[in-house]
Amino acid sequence: MTALAEVSHPHTGSIDLPPLQKGGWGGFRASEHLLKTVDARLRVVACGIFALTVVGLTQIPSLLMALALAGCAAMAARLEFASTLRRMAALDGFILFVLFFLPFTVPGEGIFSLNGVTASYEGVLRAVEILLKANAVVLMIMALLGSMEPVELGHAMARLRLPVKFVHLFLFTVRYIEVLGREYRRLRTAMKARGFRLRCDPHTWRSIGYLFGMLLVRGIERAERIVTAMRCRGFQGHFHLMTEAEPVGRRDYAFVGLSVMAACALIILESLHW
Amino acid sequence: MAHIPDGVLSAPVLLAGAAVSLAGCAYGLRQLAAERIPQVALMSAALFVAALVHFPVGPSSVHLILNGLAGILLGWAAFPALLVALLLQAVLFGFGGLIVLGVSVMNMALPAVLCRALFVVMSRSGNRRRTMIAAGLAGGVGVMLTALLVSLALALSGQEFAAVAKLVVFAHIPVAVIESIFTAAVIGLLLRVKPEVLGFTSTEVRDE
Known part of the structure; x- marks a missing residue:
């Protein structure tokens, strides 16, 4: 599996495609964690409600608490510290670009100036607010959703009554990312063996284009074979979910209780005017 | 750069994006025959x-958006396909957020559908050269339209984002150039090897 988990490097073009295996995608530890036994549907719903709540918050103390809650969830899910931080740093790379301008574009009381442009206190506050919001939501997504296998997520969406076709599309895509990722690495290795390197020229862009064209051709032929096989087995637009929905247990109740308490705490903290 | 994190956009923009994406996905899914799902999933992957x-x-590097190509190959199914791809990126890599998914899908899928229309009109004759030019154009236009929509979403969310909104458009120009050549190459290869995917029979494709 080590070959599959190669680390992304901008100039060799290898991609950071996590292997599909037991215990979750994205380099999360495979061991049992506290959240693992909580019903996947509850985790999906809780994540959605958390994100909705956090996006609505405006006070720094309540946002700090939201980030702390997400941190607790991440610990409960036993996310790997290093890879989680790396992901959040990648996210922050983009936000920082947006945030850099905020202190200078939000009008308000000036606190310092750079090249004659004054940064406002309100602008800095707004930037911090966005930074906290974005990180809290992403950390919670990784803790609640990233810690389950994508297939589990697909089944949870099916049980939440999302359209069957959408769920099928999701499950097939999860499967094909693995297939195409492997095929992509094979073709890239072949190109590398012939001395191809990613450069900044039309030859590179065209060559990678041909690579993906080839990937599509092979993939589409594969999809055709699969459809034939499905038809031959009498497919009628419906799959059976292979995993049974487990009965709601004590952990699920505890999870719901904690989530409700967390949401209430956030809203109360928000309504206190600081 | 098409990923906007949660917490940036204002509520009206988020709601509008969610509504458009929901409608687009519903329409795309309704048109999608159950037997075409593996093929669409494959392209999404x-x-x-x-x-x-x-x-x-x-000194830096860019990654492609590929919504022009998605539009050419998938048509309206680009809406659900891009939703799946963005959802997986959020869950697996922490790119973007959850509440902005609606806006992100709209930003990518609306141009995709437009690119499809552009491509179909321009490539009707089956002329190889024209079809590849159409593909290149669709690739570039897809990126630039997405950049425009991203910047519009930012600008509508608050005056304070106006500067960033302008920069986003300029930052996408290199992506558009790369993507245009990339898309032309992909479609050129498909035209040679498997023209059925693009809706041509092999006799319809002509060099002159």
């Missing part, structure tokens, strides 16, 4: 993998 390739540009 290919787009996901292709978006992970970093092309070096100067």
Whole structure:
């Protein structure tokens, strides 16, 4: 599996495609964690409600608490510290670009100036607010959703009554990312063996284009074979979910209780005017 | 750069994006025959993998958006396909957020559908050269329209984002150039090897 988990490097073009295996995608530890036994549907719903709540918050103390809650969830899910931080740093790379301008574009009381442009206190506050919001939501997504296998997520969406076709599309895509990722690495290795390197020229862009064209051709032929096989087995637009929905247990109740308490705490903290 | 994190956009923009994406996905799914799902999923997966390739540009690197190509190959099914791809990127890599998914899908899928229309009109004759030019154009236009929509979403969310909104458009120009050549190459190859995918029979494709 080590070959599959190669680390992304901008100039060799290898991609950071996590292997599909037991215990979750994205380099999360495979061991049992506290959240693992909580019903996947509850985790999906809780994540959605958390994100909705956090996006609505405006006070720094309540946002700090939201980030702390997400941190607790991440610990409960036993996310790997290093890879989680790396992901959040990648996210922050983009936000920082947006945030850099905020202190200078939000009008308000000036606190310092750079090249004659004054940064406002309100602008800095707004930037911090966005930074906290974005990180809290992403950390919670990784803790609640990233810690389950994508297939589990697909089944949870099916049980939440999302359209069957959408769920099928999701499950097939999860499967094909693995297939195409492997095929992509094979073709890239072949190109590398012939001395191809990613450069900044039309030859590179065209060559990678041909690579993906080839990937599509092979993939589409594969999809055709699969459809034939499905038809031959009498497919009628419906799959059976292979995993049974487990009965709601004590952990699920505890999870719901904690989530409700967390949401209430956030809203109360928000309504206190600081 | 099409990923906007949660917490940036204002509520009206988020709601509008969610409404458009919901309608687009519903329409795309209704049109999608159950037997075409594996093929659409395959293209969605290919787009996901292709978006992970970093092309070096100067000291930095960019990744492709590929919504033009998605539109050409998928039509309205681009809406649900891009939703799946963006959802997986959020869950697996922490790119973007959850509440902005509606806006992100709209920003990518609306141009995709437009690119499809552009491509179909321009490539009707089956002339190889014209079809490849149409593909290149669709690739570039897809990126630039997405950049415009991203910047519109930012600008509508508050005056304070106006500067960033302008920069976003300029930052996408190199991506548009790369993507236009990339898309022309992909479609050129498909035209030679498997023209049925593009709706041509092999006798329809002509060099002159």
